[in-house]
Amino acid sequence: MRDRFDMTVTYAMHNALRRELHYLARATACAHPDPRNVLRTTAGWELFRGALHAHHAAEDDALWPSLRQALNGRPFCLARLEAIEAEHAALALLLEAIDQTLAGPDVGLDLFGELTGSLVTGLRGHLRHEEEAIFPLVQTILSKEQWEHFGRVHAQRIEADAARILPWLLDGVAERTVAAVLRQLLPESAHHTYAHRWQPAYAVLDRWGTQGALTVTRP
Template identity: 75%
Template sequence: MASHCPVTGTRSQTEVRDRFDMTVTYAMHNALRRELHFIARATARADPDPESEPDPRHILRTAVGWTLFRRALRAHQTAEDDVLWPSLRQALFGRPLCLARLEAIEAEHAVLDQLLEAIDQALVGPDLGLDLFADLTGSLVTGLRGHLRHEEESVFPVAQVVLSEGQWERFERAHAQLIQADAAWILPWLLDGAAERTVAAVLAALLPESAHHAYTDQWQPAYAMLDRWGAPRSLSEPRNPHV
């Protein structure tokens, strides 16, 4: 077995992406980055006077944007933890450099999970000081941005080379199944601001053609009415039809 990582600097990012279509995965990464911008802005406090601006703890506690972000991130990371990482470990047996990269990515997941748990506890438990809350959310924003970049630079190119088509398809199915229960909200959230060809590719990958009308006629218009980081709003509607 070769001890080096199979992806070298001689292959361009475009070349290593071509073997599997990673449109859904990159769309999820871009959506998470978009929301990190809002989280950073919502939890930043330029003025230490608590009376001068909204409490960032209250913003996250009530914002539907935080709920959607958490659900999407949970689905994405669970699919990676349960399906993608085990497949990569199997495919990379005997390649310690690549396995070390993968282990570093998995460690980042664990840190992010701890940060999310700490933030969620702060939102439902006794009041946490604003400085500590800002440290937690700042660490989440910085950590997740770095993690997404590390996946794209160090893991996805390797996956393009070493995984079988069946292994990648199992990951895609797991990813789709994990967001299916919340598809009426997660899909328009995922595609907010995406290019038309990305929208078409993601819908083709995640929804049967017979359900595309539900996205166009019900889900997307309902999502467009949300103020994700403003007034509280229930996510009980629109209902997700059987697809």
């Protein structure tokens, strides 16, 4: 059965986050003598963190409240949503803790490794959990107006740093997905700017300090 709502942007975001988790895990495992320098000195961590924050903030502000309202009287489904919300909170704490290890030279590398490992494992599981437990509910019970409201808020969250987040989001994806995402997130008048300024500027970034060093298998 065909989905009621087009979730291309949401899936593109999830896949981009998975892609960057692979880079994060490899870069922090291979960098010597201090893997924290990768996150301190390259664009990868900042881009990843900014995109994740924009995505989760849009869900927290515009998707979960609508779902909670629509799920009134369905306690088992509400429990699923509450579990997802708890995962958001736990992931936010991990991001904050990692940032603190980057700012504090006295924090041990073992703790840094534990935190980044927990983020990689936790976010991978969260994305899968959301897709399996929440996306079907979205397709089933949200109204068209509620889904469109989330889409607008999500686009607004990305808009603040669109010049960097959009090329990051669309790195390596199929052309039809690029077209679909740009159609939803960027005015047509700005598509030329994306293609001729934003994307080329992104393409030369060495996000994780690994150009020529890592071969990445797409998730």
